[in-house]
Amino acid sequence: MNAKGGPGEEPDLDSIQSLDQADLKVRAIGELIRDARNLSAEDVERISKYQREHKLRFGEAAIALGLANAEDVLFALSQQFQYAYADEDRRKANPELVALTQPFGHQAEAFRAIRSQILLRTHSEDETQRRALAVVSPDTGDGKTYFCANLAVALAQLGAKVLVVDADMRGARLHQIFGVDNSRGLSNLLAGRGGKNVVKSVPDVPNLWVIPVGVQPPNPLELVEGPAFGLLLRELTSKFDHVLIDTPAAVFGSDGVVIAARCGAALVVARRNASKVSKLQDLVVSLQAGQSRLAGVVMNEF
CATH class of the missing domain: 1.10.40 (Ribonucleotide Reductase Protein R1; domain 1)
Incomplete structure (x- = not known):
């Protein structure tokens, strides 16, 4: 994968190389x-x-x-x-990406504040201990995918090399939010069907990539519990500064907890005045039992 490629190019996972960006000439x-x-x-x-x-x-x-x-x-x-900011057409097509389409609004500012807190809580001086961050939620409609996508943009706006992976193999939406092809993705990788044309570059954000979910499999939990997922995470965290993983809501089963345990860190997203405290507490207990570092709990008001 080469970060010097233009928007729309689809690097191969099999050929991940240096992601250093080319020096850009500053124009008046x-x-x-x-x-x-x-x-x-x-x-x-x-x-x-x-x-x-x-x-x-x-x-x-x-x-x-x-x-x-x-x-x-x-x-x-x-x-x-060199600050990612969408043009008018992109703002109309992707209204959920507020960090990109409204980078000077109060919602984007909230994501920047949360970004700072997450970096403080998950940063490690030891690069060999770099973790992926699983974004989890107790129920559907909590705004987990919306949050994961915008946090990825906010991290990329710092100039970091960011990858967001759609591991929600029960209700994937990241490909819709970012506007990328979903014919091949994570499920193809975990099923051993090759890694070509799986990592997609995100238009308007030159240092942000996404791995969509691909074909929805009949056995999502078995795929993330298998050894291939752990090996993939190890490779991805060695190539990117930040790796975010979108997960299925806990109401669908233990997928999110398993993914968070593999990642090593988790961020919980709940919806204010909607999420039940008991479900939120159960999810946090399950994450801690899986030895995931809890980066925090975010109450979504969007």
Whole structure:
């Protein structure tokens, strides 16, 4: 897998190599806004003149003259600082990815705060002890997949190499949220059917990848309990800075607890005013019995 490939490319798991990003040339805000709005040389000169006369930034001058809007400036800034930010079409197509589509909103800010807490609680100076993080929940509708996807984007926005794996082989949704092909995925890997075209790059987020679930198998629990899953996690955690695993809700069985035990760390997502305390307590006890490090419990209000 090569991080230098463009959005939409599908690296092979069998050929995972260095994920170091290519050095990117920093472009001026004016150039980025000019290209985004298809401004003429005369338009750029008008903006520059207005900028000098009123002692404004280029983006502010462009907005004042009606030649750009606030979204154009935010998008240009995100490009200049290599900060993942979706364009208008992506914002309409993937409204759940608030960390990408609304990176300056209060929901995205909440994910950044949670990201900081998770890094503090799971970081290890010993790279050989790097863990994957299983995202689990007691019931359906708790927002576990929504949370997992946005946390992955938030981690990638730090510049880290992030992989999110859909291990919810009972109700997979990550491929829909990220807009990637789901014909092959985790189930193919665990069934020993090869790893080509399984790791998908995420458009607009150059250092974020996803392994979708693939074909829904009849035996999901047996697949994650088998040795192939543990070997896969070991390989993935050696290649990526962060590996997040979406899991089935506990109401479907013990899949999530088994996956969390293999990962070594778990984050519980529950829904405020909906999740029952007894189910939440049972899930936490089960995770602790499986010797998973509990990174925390998040109450979802989305």
